[in-house]
Amino acid sequence: MKRRNFLTSGTCGMMSSVPFMNTLLNLTMAPRVVQASSGLSAGGEYKALVCLFLRGGNDSFNTLVPTTPSEYEDYLTARTNLAIGHGVDNGVSELLPLNGDVGGRTFGLHPSMPRLAALYNSGKAAFVANVGTLVEPIPSVDSLQTGTFRVPVSLEAHNIQQEQWETCVPQENAWSSGWFGRAADVLNLFGSDSPPLAA
Numbered sequence: 001m002k003r004r005n006f007l008t009s010g011t012c013g014m015m016s017s018v019p020f021m022n023t024l025l026n027l028t029m030a031p032r033v034v035q036a037s038s039g040l041s042a043g044g045e046y047k048a049l050v051c052l053f054l055r056g057g058n059d060s061f062n063t064l065v066p067t068t069p070s071e072y073e074d075y076l077t078a079r080t081n082l083a084i085g086h087g088v089d090n091g092v093s094e095l096l097p098l099n100g101d102v103g104g105r106t107f108g109l110h111p112s113m114p115r116l117a118a119l120y121n122s123g124k125a126a127f128v129a130n131v132g133t134l135v136e137p138i139p140s141v142d143s144l145q146t147g148t149f150r151v152p153v154s155l156e157a158h159n160i161q162q163e164q165w166e167t168c169v170p171q172e173n174a175w176s177s178g179w180f181g182r183a184a185d186v187l188n189l190f191g192s193d194s195p196p197l198a199a
Contacts (some may be wrong), residue, residue: 051180055162063113064127065095067106084110133161133170 061079066072067086076083086095086108095108096117109117119125135150143149152170154160164170168179 053162053165063110064129065108065110067095067097067108068104071105084108133164135170 099121167175
């Protein structure tokens with residue numbers, strides 16, 4: 001199984017959602033994750049799932065940018081003077097093109113990230129985008145404002161949301177252990193044949 005397929009499959013693609021991680025830590029999905037990830041090291045080449053947590057130090061709207069014409073126009077409108085150029089001579093750095101498309105949509109990467117663009121274009125990196133902390137699915141902003149859905153504690157507090165990403169527990173603020181450490185503990189219960197995990 002290729003890494004990109006693994007990341008977008010029903011096993012690892014869901015790891016970006018808080019409810020899935022809670023399920024994983026309850027051991028109901030761990031065997032599937034171990035089985036799926038064991039194919040990552042086929043062929044003797046070392047491969048890893050790398051998680052970067054930037055503590056809010058990344059302008060994600062200017063990292064992975066839609067380049068499909070209508071979506072790029074929306075991006076230009078929203079970002080105004082912060083927008084990065086794409087196929088236009090506007091005197092600013094150009095987005096790095098990413099190979100292929102995702103459901104008919106194309107994307108570019110910030111010009112300061114040529115190594116990541118090369119990794120993606122060679123099939124050695126993938127993006128998991130548009131994720132956030134949730135207790136349960138909320139269909140729309142209007143639905144959120146009705147107060148009929150359970151939402152993470154302190155939903156609009158940036159520092160609390162960062163802690164929830166680290167702990168993977170959006171319902172409370174008292175956890176002191178991180179999700180990856182707990183996941184590593186669970187996955188390592190399956191023996192030495194499990195793929196190596198590193199923090």
